[in-house]
Amino acid sequence: MIPHDLEPRRALIGEYVLGLLDEPQASEVRDLIESDREAARMTLEWERHLLDLTDQLSPQAPSPVLWERIQQTLGWSANAVAVTPKGFVRWWQSLGLWRLTSGALALLVLLSWLPGVMKPEAPGPSYTAVLQQPGESAQPGWVVTIDGDGALRLKSLVDDQIPEDRSVQFWTLIDPQDGPRSLGLIEPGQETMLSAEQIGAVQAGQLFELTLEPTGGSPLDRPTGPVLYIGRAVLIASN
Template structure:
């Protein structure tokens, strides 16, 4: 059963993002994220927090004994008894790593709630954001890149079929107190470029989303339709 109180619901969504839920409980949370805007944002906040936490961990080469156990856990046949570093890159990039470390990450995050994801960006910083179907981290649909001079490029990875009486609208959100800001209408399957003047300053953790709106766009100064794709900006380079 999904908790009504905000903090228990946030904690449950965090467990889902970490892959700690199974069966009907996982299905219930997945359904909630797909249809509830606040739940989707909570899931993205958890993903951002965990990515930041992982970035703080220095790379470590496992011992030979540990490396063999990792291979067995992931179902890899040990072709040779080479050094652990020989397969470390493959191990680090594997989805299995997240399964192995999810319990430890959950404990760290639950013991110490990380501060907000918004950070001051250095001058000339570059950002990227992968926009995904809400609650479906394996379904990227669009990629946002912001280069050092502030130009934003939105590129499509999918070719969605949108009803003729609907429009796709691009939004951004920095501070919930200020509310979302429209970045215009987007033609499905086709990218767009926006200038720094149109975008304004970008920060790590800034939210970008595409919503399905009535023809011509939302009649209000905020999204009114379902979220199609959503993601947060991540700092990739800074002077």
């Protein structure tokens, strides 16, 4: 089963690229790569990363026993194939077949969504923040996630009852000297999505909070009501 969360899905795709999955699970991942843009991009990232690591290895000739097993596995016979272990290492070290098949196919899948793009950009870092009630109870109420494209998702874990003459406003703060910045009003209990353009720069330790404000939001450029939930961003993945 394909996980929904980003990091478990990224790890599963890494196992697929390494060839560690059994066929039923590998087939699921192949279908995902063909139908999901983000999965295709993750595949390219894994292949690029693993190829970079492989290129740093020095060639090693297999032992005669290992070379014989390789020939048997590939269905080669000593008379039919005039390839020496040393020659095999040079072929394998070049990784030409891998580059021309798995990498090219994954790239074609991605380009089918992005016409004219020759090289996809690697995603940026991703963050999460658990917003908790102030005080000793520290009850989690909301979860903030910022993906590699900079888009923010605000998901509720509670069902708060807000007075009709009040609004809940979403804020963020990076530098206290610059002051907080409003990210808009949110509906209690409902998931909110904001684009990278709306969010702006994000960094580890950045503050996010929800405050109770008058109807329509704070009359000032800062929170005026009590803090309902507050938390700081934590880096969960980087390039």
